[in-house]
Amino acid sequence: xIERENKAAKYKLVxxxxxxxxxxxxxGKSTIAGILERMARESNLKAEFLDGDVVRQSLxxxxxxxxxDRDAHIKRIGFxxxxxxxxxxxxxASFVSPYREARDSNRHLIGAFVEIYVSASVEACERRDxxxxxxxxxxxxxxxxxxISDPYEPPLHPEIIxxxxxEAPEESAAKIWNFLEQKGYLVRRxxxxxx
Amino acid sequence: xIERENKAAKYKLVxxxxxxxxxxxxxGKSTIAGILERMARESNLKAEFLDGDVVRQSLxxxxxxxxxDRDAHIKRIGFxxxxxxxxxxxxxASFVSPYREARDSNRHLIGAFVEIYVSASVEACERRDxxxxxxxxxxxxxxxxxxISDPYEPPLHPEIIxxxxxEAPEESAAKIWNFLEQKGYLVRRxxxxxx
Numbered sequence: 001x002i003e004r005e006n007k008a009a010k011y012k013l014v015x016x017x018x019x020x021x022x023x024x025x026x027x028g029k030s031t032i033a034g035i036l037e038r039m040a041r042e043s044n045l046k047a048e049f050l051d052g053d054v055v056r057q058s059l060x061x062x063x064x065x066x067x068x069d070r071d072a073h074i075k076r077i078g079f080x081x082x083x084x085x086x087x088x089x090x091x092x093a094s095f096v097s098p099y100r101e102a103r104d105s106n107r108h109l110i111g112a113f114v115e116i117y118v119s120a121s122v123e124a125c126e127r128r129d130x131x132x133x134x135x136x137x138x139x140x141x142x143x144x145x146x147x148i149s150d151p152y153e154p155p156l157h158p159e160i161i162x163x164x165x166x167e168a169p170e171e172s173a174a175k176i177w178n179f180l181e182q183k184g185y186l187v188r189r190x191x192x193x194x195x
Numbered sequence: 196x197i198e199r200e201n202k203a204a205k206y207k208l209v210x211x212x213x214x215x216x217x218x219x220x221x222x223g224k225s226t227i228a229g230i231l232e233r234m235a236r237e238s239n240l241k242a243e244f245l246d247g248d249v250v251r252q253s254l255x256x257x258x259x260x261x262x263x264d265r266d267a268h269i270k271r272i273g274f275x276x277x278x279x280x281x282x283x284x285x286x287x288a289s290f291v292s293p294y295r296e297a298r299d300s301n302r303h304l305i306g307a308f309v310e311i312y313v314s315a316s317v318e319a320c321e322r323r324d325x326x327x328x329x330x331x332x333x334x335x336x337x338x339x340x341x342x343i344s345d346p347y348e349p350p351l352h353p354e355i356i357x358x359x360x361x362e363a364p365e366e367s368a369a370k371i372w373n374f375l376e377q378k379g380y381l382v383r384r385x386x387x388x389x390x
Binding site: 087088 | 241243253254256257267270271274275278279282283284
């Protein structure tokens with residue numbers, strides 16, 4: 001039993017960390033985070049995937065998309081990420097989070113914070129338009145839509161940039177995973193280890 | 196080094212759990228939770244103490260004390276507690292949480308949920324009045340104050356009742372700790388164990 005678990009569990013998480021994926025709607029954030037989550041589960045790591053769909057229901061039901069509301073939303077997520085990370089959890093936080101100041105404030109709060117800029121042009125994101133939101137934003141049915149009628153402030157010094165017009169999601173995920181290994185958040189387990 | 200850690204770490208937390216302390220303002224919830232938190236820290240257990248002061252700043256800045264707002268507040272806390280507990284954390288949640296339905300809803304969501312009714316008469320709580328809130332409520336300066344101008348619904352089937360007019364906070368804390376041992380959340384470590 002222990003042996004079988006070890007074969008699957010190739011990595012150990014040394015300390016909690018927040019992987020903050022920011023970028024335009026449909027830039028590919030959640031696709032990459034989903035792959036990372038699968039990788040984490042394969043190693044039985046403690047991991048949580050938070051995105052707008054989940055958090056807007058549970059924590060930010062009352063909030064809209066004004067600057068003030070977006071800031072409050074990101075602040076609440078920051079609090080939750082902080083609690084999880086300091087208890088040894090790997091958090092995949094996938095949020096448009098268009099404002100630099102709100103992201104930086106979470107970085108400051110959390111410490112173990114890896115900012116990942118998921119970069120793609122508005123045109124490329126609009127071509128994907130998974131949920132038909134760009135179409136609605138162009139038609140004026142959604143106000144304050146990031147990239148169309150609301151600003152996006154790219155990170156100035158992100159730890160990682162994923163250019164999703166050039167890279168496959170698996171490549172982006174591998175790049176992030178390697179970064180975590182290099183920085184010592186993840187270490188490879190030996191098959192012979194008991195724990 | 197390992198040996199020294201083991202001497203302090205008398206208990207091991209087998210799985211995450213939420214200790215939900217409910218009761219009137221000044222009934223003694225946070226005092227008991229504070230003692231439990233210290234006990235958890237002495238054993239190097241993963242523990243978080245959440246109370247109104249912390250959470251109203253970070254998650255519920257926008258919320259007041261209407262029934263609707265209180266329900267939203269308790270729901271947000273439930274989401275956070277769920278995330279922490281399923282990642283192996285012991286959560287001390289100290290909230291007046293006057294409505295049965297909101298507490299039950301968190302119990303249902305979280306599963307590993309121990310409801311602790313911190314019981315004291317309004318008169319006893321009012322005599323303590325640590326922050327002078329009862330005085331303000333009596334003077335009409337605070338509206339909707341639980342126990343004075345707002346209802347409190349005691350738990351019907353709490354796992355534990357702490358009668359703080361009869362028990363010292365240390366006794367209440369010990370009772371809760373013993374319950375966690377009996378239910379297998381906590382196990383005593385052997386000094387000779389390696390982990």
